[in-house]
Amino acid sequence: MTSLVIRQKAALRAARRWSSAAALLEPGSPQAVGSVARSYCARMEQDRGLLFRQLFESVSSTYTYLLADKESKEAVLIDPVLETVERDVKLIEELGLTLKVAVNTHCHADHITGTGLLKKRVFGVKSAISRHSGAAADLLFSEGDRIPFGRYSLVVRETPGHTDGCVTLVTSDQSMAFTGDALLIRGCGRTDFQQGCAQRLYDSVHQKIFTLPGHCLIYPAHDYKGQTVSTVDEEKKFNPRLTKSLDEFVDIMNNLNLPRPAKIDVAVPANLVCGLHDV
Numbered sequence: 292m293t294s295l296v297i298r299q300k301a302a303l304r305a306a307r308r309w310s311s312a313a314a315l316l317e318p319g320s321p322q323a324v325g326s327v328a329r330s331y332c333a334r335m336e337q338d339r340g341l342l343f344r345q346l347f348e349s350v351s352s353t354y355t356y357l358l359a360d361k362e363s364k365e366a367v368l369i370d371p372v373l374e375t376v377e378r379d380v381k382l383i384e385e386l387g388l389t390l391k392v393a394v395n396t397h398c399h400a401d402h403i404t405g406t407g408l409l410k411k412r413v414f415g416v417k418s419a420i421s422r423h424s425g426a427a428a429d430l431l432f433s434e435g436d437r438i439p440f441g442r443y444s445l446v447v448r449e450t451p452g453h454t455d456g457c458v459t460l461v462t463s464d465q466s467m468a469f470t471g472d473a474l475l476i477r478g479c480g481r482t483d484f485q486q487g488c489a490q491r492l493y494d495s496v497h498q499k500i501f502t503l504p505g506h507c508l509i510y511p512a513h514d515y516k517g518q519t520v521s522t523v524d525e526e527k528k529f530n531p532r533l534t535k536s537l538d539e540f541v542d543i544m545n546n547l548n549l550p551r552p553a554k555i556d557v558a559v560p561a562n563l564v565c566g567l568h569d570v
């Protein structure tokens with residue numbers, strides 16, 4: 292009898308914890324920001340109504356991200372690649388989604404964006420990029436702007452340094468951050484071409500990404516080693532470049548000696564008219 296009462300009390304406590312966490316995570320709820328239940332809120336959000344897919348293009352090692360509101364079916368696509376547009380369109384159609392916006396986290400130098408072809412393939416889709424990128428698009432955003440899709444939205448944080456127009460897109464509950472080439476898993480974007488500036492990148496990551504909650508999931512635009520996801524806490528502890536002092540970071544970045552991206556001369560001009568170039 293006593294053990295039954297103990298079990299009932301434990302179940303009641305668990306139910307209370309669950310319902311208060313769930314209440315904090317209501318889509319659009321202001322309390323979602325600062326929630327104590329953040330360590331599993333990304334997974335819970337997905338169970339409760341956020342559809343999320345991480346897609347990979349193997350030639351440029353680029354990740355494209357599809358996010359959608361399962362209820363309204365409105366979707367956004369982050370960093371689509373020209374060569375994988377048909378894959379993305381097929382998935383969007385199969386899932387019955389309405390693609391509202393195709394966003395670039397910056398003007399890419401290594402591949403041609405898929406936004407131009409997507410605008411031709413999917414009726415009504417708008418291209419979007421930072422107004423500091425120098426690129427043309429239907430929507431030009433800046434710090435603090437929101438990209439809504441159904442009950443959800445992505446909030447723009449400007450994170451220049453790899454290029455002037457680099458942004459990190461953060462879900463409104465701050466459980467997921469799409470960092471483009473600003474922060475890669477255990478790395479970061481190079482700073483030796485376009486408007487690259489190591490000091491600016493260091494400040495961007497420390498001020499705009501490392502200030503997010505520790506368990507915020509980091510989803511970069513590229514990975515060259517098969518890594519798929521990290522967290523703010525992990526990168527603050529283990530990123531071999533960004534855990535260093537500013538001077539050490541600048542020295543590392545000035546001595547990467549990476550080869551030029553093979554497609555840079557074609558990709559940058561095409562991406563500067565993102566969403567409009569002939570493909």
Ligand SMILES: N[C@@H](CCC(=O)N[C@@H](CSS)C(=O)NCC(=O)O)C(=O)O
Pocket residue numbers: 351399400401402472478479480481482513549550551552553554
């Ligand atoms: N080999 C690739 C280009 C690889 C590269 O330079 N990646 C960029 C992001 S795409 S511009 C980068 O910043 N890398 C950082 C690093 O530390 O690797 C090609 O030819 O396209």
